[in-house]
Amino acid sequence: MWVPIVVQNEAFAALAAGNISDSLITEEDVKDLEILAGMCASFIDRTRMLIEPVAEKRLKTAVRHWLDPSECYLVLEKRPKKSFKIFVDLVTHGVSGFVISREHPEKIKRKYKLVKTPVVWLSKIEIENAVDPEDLPKLNFIIGNFTRKKGESVILLDGLEYLITQTNFQRVLGCLQELKDMIAMSNSRLIMPLHKSTLPVKEYSFLEREFIVVDD
Numbered sequence: 001m002w003v004p005i006v007v008q009n010e011a012f013a014a015l016a017a018g019n020i021s022d023s024l025i026t027e028e029d030v031k032d033l034e035i036l037a038g039m040c041a042s043f044i045d046r047t048r049m050l051i052e053p054v055a056e057k058r059l060k061t062a063v064r065h066w067l068d069p070s071e072c073y074l075v076l077e078k079r080p081k082k083s084f085k086i087f088v089d090l091v092t093h094g095v096s097g098f099v100i101s102r103e104h105p106e107k108i109k110r111k112y113k114l115v116k117t118p119v120v121w122l123s124k125i126e127i128e129n130a131v132d133p134e135d136l137p138k139l140n141f142i143i144g145n146f147t148r149k150k151g152e153s154v155i156l157l158d159g160l161e162y163l164i165t166q167t168n169f170q171r172v173l174g175c176l177q178e179l180k181d182m183i184a185m186s187n188s189r190l191i192m193p194l195h196k197s198t199l200p201v202k203e204y205s206f207l208e209r210e211f212i213v214v215d216d
Contacts, residue, residue: 066090067189075194078195080193087191100156102122133166143179153186161198176211
């Protein structure tokens with residue numbers, strides 16, 4: 001019996017099983033193997049996108065927008081202009097970083113002149129360097145792996161509103177709280193732009209209590 005391991009709608013590998021006795025393979029056996037194949041596919045999908053820490057540049061000038069490490073920052077703005085300004089300032093002064101955004105990676109790289117910095121796309125389209133907004137565990141895995149590799153780093157998560165609309169606030173809040181703990185145990189920083197008026201007052205108050213707020 002063969003069961004394919006399907007990753008991003010493509011057959012990545014297959015699990016094979018046989019029976020050394022004379023008894024027939026049952027439907028229950030098939031279901032068990034399908035469950036195992038699904039677990040393998042999930043693990044492969046999450047671990048194949050590993051972000052390598054690398055600094056964009058190492059300018060000799062002073063950093064204009066310094067952020068303390070091991071902290072998470074909520075930047076209140078309609079468009080992520082200030083967030084990217086802070087991020088670019090850090091990665092061009094020797095701090096390794098990467099971007100997770102609703103905008104297409106190539107657009108971001110051109111707009112902010114990022115050559116080495118990796119960009120992950122929040123999208124339901126199953127292509128390389130894209131993360132489904134509903135797969136919050138995969139998002140946490142990628143960030144956790146990145147922070148463990150490099151002590152001095154910065155992550156820009158642009159798309160909180162999108163994540164909330166694609167899942168729900170409680171799920172996203174739980175994800176962010178887990179990220180906060182990861183950042184606290186490393187020498188990294190998390191920058192999250194947010195258009196405040198898109199959230200109910202009660203939901204925003206939860207975020208305000210968890211993170212350092214930077215007003216535009």
